[in-house]
Amino acid sequence: MKLAQSYSEILERIQSIDPVAYGKSRNFENGKVTELSPYISRGIISTKTVVDALRSRGFTIQQMLPLVQQLSWRDYFQRVGQHRPNLDREALRAEQDPIAHHQLPISILEAKTGITAIDRGILKLMEEGMMHNHVRMYLASITTNVAKAHWCLPAKWMYYHLLDADFASNFISWQWVAGASRDRKYFANQDNINHFCNTNDRNTFLDQDMESFPLKEIPAVLKPKTGISLVTTPVETEAISINPHLPTCLYTVYNLDPQWRQEKEYNRILLLDPLFFERFPMADHTLDFVVSWAQKIPGMQIFWGSWDELVNYCRGQKIYQKEHPHLKFWGTEVDERDWIFPEIDGFFPSFFGFWKRAEKIIARW
Numbered sequence: 001m002k003l004a005q006s007y008s009e010i011l012e013r014i015q016s017i018d019p020v021a022y023g024k025s026r027n028f029e030n031g032k033v034t035e036l037s038p039y040i041s042r043g044i045i046s047t048k049t050v051v052d053a054l055r056s057r058g059f060t061i062q063q064m065l066p067l068v069q070q071l072s073w074r075d076y077f078q079r080v081g082q083h084r085p086n087l088d089r090e091a092l093r094a095e096q097d098p099i100a101h102h103q104l105p106i107s108i109l110e111a112k113t114g115i116t117a118i119d120r121g122i123l124k125l126m127e128e129g130m131m132h133n134h135v136r137m138y139l140a141s142i143t144t145n146v147a148k149a150h151w152c153l154p155a156k157w158m159y160y161h162l163l164d165a166d167f168a169s170n171f172i173s174w175q176w177v178a179g180a181s182r183d184r185k186y187f188a189n190q191d192n193i194n195h196f197c198n199t200n201d202r203n204t205f206l207d208q209d210m211e212s213f214p215l216k217e218i219p220a221v222l223k224p225k226t227g228i229s230l231v232t233t234p235v236e237t238e239a240i241s242i243n244p245h246l247p248t249c250l251y252t253v254y255n256l257d258p259q260w261r262q263e264k265e266y267n268r269i270l271l272l273d274p275l276f277f278e279r280f281p282m283a284d285h286t287l288d289f290v291v292s293w294a295q296k297i298p299g300m301q302i303f304w305g306s307w308d309e310l311v312n313y314c315r316g317q318k319i320y321q322k323e324h325p326h327l328k329f330w331g332t333e334v335d336e337r338d339w340i341f342p343e344i345d346g347f348f349p350s351f352f353g354f355w356k357r358a359e360k361i362i363a364r365w
């Protein structure tokens with residue numbers, strides 16, 4: 001995947017989206033997906049930016065619908081996150097069952113499951129920090145429903161490597177696959193993977209009829225397991241200097257919006273809090289991605305430390321932040337995030353309740 005180097009490059013990409021081709025091919029590993037998630041997850045653009053651009057280009061609702069629906073999944077997960085802030089460690093509905101252990105299969109960590117599409121997907125995840133949605137589903141299914149590992153640590157491992165790592169989209173998706181957020185589990189067999197990933201694997205542990213799942217035995221290649229420790233490397237920073245006559249805009253790993261409050265002058269600080277990374281560790285390439293986008297915002301300073309330490313620097317001044325369920329800092333003035341459907345703001349146990357409300361609004365577009 002070629003990463004965008006500037007905000008205008010992201011906007012150009014949005015302008016070049018073909019929503020019809022997207023709808024037809026998005027489930028295929030080589031389908032015409034947008035690859036916008038790193039920029040959406042990091043708050044560089046919003047889901048609404050993408051929807052507004054599609055609408056202004058004059059597509060019909062039918063043409064836009066598949067992409068609008070996927071973007072709505074993201075907003076839906078964010079809303080769940082607002083109401084269930086511990087969803088990275090607590091099942092939304094019922095605990096996964098059965099569970100053999102709370103570790104990770106070594107063959108997954110080493111990209112040696114023997115399933116070509118999964119192994120190359122894991123390598124891409126480690127090297128580029130990206131993975132196609134279907135491959136994420138296959139991998140989560142093999143880990144939780146075939147190897148019977150509890151969803152929590154593997155989800156944290158995937159989050160660690162993803163450029164688009166998002167606490168809601170990631171952990172809820174793992175729960176969804178493992179049957180912790182709903183009363184079903186997700187399975188895919190080898191035929192399904194071969195079809196969507198253009199591979200020809202045969203005689204793998206997934207080469208079974210769908211009726212054979214869940215498998216009675218954990219396949220031998222998935223049995224050796226290990227715990228892992230995920231460490232965030234501290235970012236080397238210079239001492240920050242705060243202009244005492246200006247308010248401060250606070251940026252985080254989930255808010256790197258270069259358009260935010262640009263009409264006036266502010267101190268602009270990216271807060272990287274080690275305590276946050278203890279709970280949500282990030283790989284070097286992900287943190288590099290965050291820092292590189294922060295540095296594109298003029299005047300940005302990077303602070304590696306706690307909120308309390310930062311407040312000492314900004315004593316008495318107004319501090320603005322953008323709303324986020326996991327990065328709530330006391331004493332700040334909170335700006336709302338952009339949503340596709342700001343009016344749908346409650347908790348919905350399933351996407352379909354949310355989507356029914358959304359469809360009524362879309363019908364009026």
Ligand SMILES: Cc1cc2nc3c(=O)[nH]c(=O)nc-3n(C[C@H](O)[C@H](O)[C@H](O)COP(=O)(O)OP(=O)(O)OC[C@H]3O[C@@H](n4cnc5c(N)ncnc54)[C@H](O)[C@@H]3O)c2cc1C
Pocket residue numbers: 026032033034035036037038040041070071072073074077131132133134136137140158159162164165166167169170171173174177
């Ligand atoms: C196990 C698992 C873990 C995941 N972890 C994350 C994560 O940490 N961060 C993340 O942003 N997405 C996550 N997803 C959702 C999805 O895989 C990615 O958003 C998608 O692959 C990003 O690629 P894209 O931008 O080309 O998507 P496109 O298909 O082009 O979709 C456009 C946008 O819609 C949103 N979107 C699309 N599909 C989904 C989906 N299934 N759920 C939520 N939003 C979606 C994303 O913002 C995406 O950028 C996860 C899915 C699974 C199954």
